[in-house]
Amino acid sequence: MSILVVGSVALDTVKTPFGKRKEILGGSATYFSVSASFFSPVNLVAVVGNDFPAKHINFFKRKGIDLKGLSVKKGKTFRWEGEYGWDFGDPKTIATHLNVLSEFNPYIPQEYRNSKYVFLANIDPKLQIKVLNRMANPRLVASDTMNYWIRERRRDLIKLLKKVNIFLLNESEAKQLTGEASLPRAAKAILKIGPRTVIIKKGEHGSLLFSGNSVFSTPAYLLESIFDPTGAGDTFAGGLMGYLATQKTVNKEVLRKAVVYGSVMATFAVEDFSLNRLASIGKADIAKRIKKFKALTRF
Amino acid sequence: MSILVVGSVALDTVKTPFGKRKEILGGSATYFSVSASFFSPVNLVAVVGNDFPAKHINFFKRKGIDLKGLSVKKGKTFRWEGEYGWDFGDPKTIATHLNVLSEFNPYIPQEYRNSKYVFLANIDPKLQIKVLNRMANPRLVASDTMNYWIRERRRDLIKLLKKVNIFLLNESEAKQLTGEASLPRAAKAILKIGPRTVIIKKGEHGSLLFSGNSVFSTPAYLLESIFDPTGAGDTFAGGLMGYLATQKTVNKEVLRKAVVYGSVMATFAVEDFSLNRLASIGKADIAKRIKKFKALTRF
Numbered sequence: 001m002s003i004l005v006v007g008s009v010a011l012d013t014v015k016t017p018f019g020k021r022k023e024i025l026g027g028s029a030t031y032f033s034v035s036a037s038f039f040s041p042v043n044l045v046a047v048v049g050n051d052f053p054a055k056h057i058n059f060f061k062r063k064g065i066d067l068k069g070l071s072v073k074k075g076k077t078f079r080w081e082g083e084y085g086w087d088f089g090d091p092k093t094i095a096t097h098l099n100v101l102s103e104f105n106p107y108i109p110q111e112y113r114n115s116k117y118v119f120l121a122n123i124d125p126k127l128q129i130k131v132l133n134r135m136a137n138p139r140l141v142a143s144d145t146m147n148y149w150i151r152e153r154r155r156d157l158i159k160l161l162k163k164v165n166i167f168l169l170n171e172s173e174a175k176q177l178t179g180e181a182s183l184p185r186a187a188k189a190i191l192k193i194g195p196r197t198v199i200i201k202k203g204e205h206g207s208l209l210f211s212g213n214s215v216f217s218t219p220a221y222l223l224e225s226i227f228d229p230t231g232a233g234d235t236f237a238g239g240l241m242g243y244l245a246t247q248k249t250v251n252k253e254v255l256r257k258a259v260v261y262g263s264v265m266a267t268f269a270v271e272d273f274s275l276n277r278l279a280s281i282g283k284a285d286i287a288k289r290i291k292k293f294k295a296l297t298r299f
Numbered sequence: 300m301s302i303l304v305v306g307s308v309a310l311d312t313v314k315t316p317f318g319k320r321k322e323i324l325g326g327s328a329t330y331f332s333v334s335a336s337f338f339s340p341v342n343l344v345a346v347v348g349n350d351f352p353a354k355h356i357n358f359f360k361r362k363g364i365d366l367k368g369l370s371v372k373k374g375k376t377f378r379w380e381g382e383y384g385w386d387f388g389d390p391k392t393i394a395t396h397l398n399v400l401s402e403f404n405p406y407i408p409q410e411y412r413n414s415k416y417v418f419l420a421n422i423d424p425k426l427q428i429k430v431l432n433r434m435a436n437p438r439l440v441a442s443d444t445m446n447y448w449i450r451e452r453r454r455d456l457i458k459l460l461k462k463v464n465i466f467l468l469n470e471s472e473a474k475q476l477t478g479e480a481s482l483p484r485a486a487k488a489i490l491k492i493g494p495r496t497v498i499i500k501k502g503e504h505g506s507l508l509f510s511g512n513s514v515f516s517t518p519a520y521l522l523e524s525i526f527d528p529t530g531a532g533d534t535f536a537g538g539l540m541g542y543l544a545t546q547k548t549v550n551k552e553v554l555r556k557a558v559v560y561g562s563v564m565a566t567f568a569v570e571d572f573s574l575n576r577l578a579s580i581g582k583a584d585i586a587k588r589i590k591k592f593k594a595l596t597r598f
Contacts, residue, residue, distance in 0.1 A: 086480055181385055182522075182523050182524055183521075184521050184522075184523045185523055185524075202504070205501070205504040205505075205518075206504075206505075206518055208521070215521060215595055216595065216596070216598065217518035217519075217521055217595050217596060218518065218596070218598070219504075219505055219516040219517065219518050220516075222482075222483050222507070222514060222516055223481075223483075224481050224483045224484055225481055225484075253598075256597075256598035257598055259598075260598055296514055296515065296516050297515070297516060297517070297596065297598075298555075299515065299517070299552075299555035299556055299558075299559055
């Protein structure tokens with residue numbers, strides 16, 4: 001079943017201890033779409049400027065991503081510049097130029113409104129709510145956010161959380177949103193607000209899935225070297241939602257497997273700059289790594 | 300089968316965000332012994348001063364720990380004072396008074412020399428080697444260390460590593476010892492020195508087991524609140540070795556289970572100051588938590 005995703009498509013300038021790349025393909029909806037496309041059809045809702053390179057459009061098309069919802073506006077594409085240190089934790093943001101994203105008014109083509117799976121990537125919660133209100137009858141809605149919205153749009157974010165089924169956020173965001181230092185307590189507090197399921201992403205330390213009274217803790221797949229962590233969280237979400245959209249029901253067992261698929265997809269995102277590694281893999285590579293992940297964690 | 304452990308028995312003064320306790324029972328061999336005693340007989344080799352409270356001696360005895368190797372010397376017991384912040388990472392050491400530990404010359408009673416399982420807790424590698432040389436024919440030798448010995452006794456530590464089967468250390472120590480920023484690479488470098496198995500402890504992020512080409516990654520058991528992390532690593536080692544000593548063979552599957560037992564034992568250590576929580580549990584509590592750990596991690 002097809003997944004609708006709304007979020008950013010960007011040109012990133014990224015510096016890591018291994019090198020620097022200028023104006024490479026990035027953005028939350030980009031990583032999500034490409035990752036999910038290995039599992040399910042994806043409908044992309046986003047905006048780019050008329051400077052957006054045609055090669056990236058062709059890349060989306062090759063991945064079978066539907067672009068009817070991708071608006072091309074006069075002006076420049078959203079640009080982000082960031083730098084990672086050796087710990088590959090939260091990057092230092094050098095510059096953010098919203099450009100055409102500053103007036104983003106998501107256009108949802110008529111045929112997208114019946115999408116059963118919806119992913120609201122990290123954008124203003126006001127826009128996330130707006131998109132959600134336009135959907136006919138989604139079966140499963142997941143959303144992501146960031147520290148900025150938790151601080152500046154807390155009320156809208158809380159309103160959104162009452163409408164989503166799965167909320168994904170990282171460790172520091174969970175603590176920031178709830179004021180709880182302990183992740184199990186933070187998750188409990190978020191579950192009380194509304195979502196049935198909360199997923200806390202811990203980067204190289206894996207992730208935690210809280211769903212009702214059930215908790216699933218999974219380590220990260222072990223990579224000898226992380227190259228560029230940009231997009232790991234959105235790629236995780238893409239694997240998660242992509243897998244869920246192939247399943248008849250979403251129960252606790254299915255959710256656990258979806259988290260493993262998300263974790264494995266994220267490992268491909270971080271092995272090279274931009275989506276270079278994701279662009280070069282096939283389904284067999286994913287299956288192989290899922291198998292290795294099982295071997296890594298079973299006892 | 301019985302386990303010989305050599306290490307420190309201490310009186311700790313510990314400050315955490317939850318409170319402060321003065322001169323409470325601590326030390327690497329203490330945590331190890333009590334943890335291992337739930338699985339196997341333990342022979343303790345350590346030194347205390349004649350100020351060491353009788354109630355602690357009685358506690359060891361109640362746990363069935365053999366004390367023939369515990370020397371009581373004229374003078375004061377080893378004291379350590381440390382403070383933890385909210386992240387419960389490496390503590391800040393406020394004071395270290397070696398006292399009788401400064402002239403520790405481990406006495407190995409004749410009947411201990413045939414112990415098949417040996418744990419060399421964190422003491423000077425020179426002493427760890429000395430103890431090992433006195434053992435008749437151990438089947439399995441594990442050792443721990445700390446940043447100080449990596450810096451000050453690197454040559455002796457390397458010599459020791461060629462003689463041990465399992466080497467346990469934490470994340471920052473693994474990086475310090477090898478100069479590798481990636482844990483899989485650090486583990487490979489340590490395996491090349493000698494031990495067949497390396498276990499890297501990552502605190503609240505779980506642990507990694509490297510044994511030949513096999514890698515096992517396990518998250519930490521999820522606690523709503525950590526109270527005092529002192530002794531978690533030695534309690535982990537106690538559960539690990541305690542479990543191994545009950546097994547006929549040590550293969551990769553058995554090692555994985557041993558890591559899970561170690562992880563679960565460590566959760567009891569951190570739930571209260573000193574060994575308070577470990578003193579109050581029974582085998583049924585351990586079995587219950589092992590079951591919960593399985594539920595937390597299977598998919």
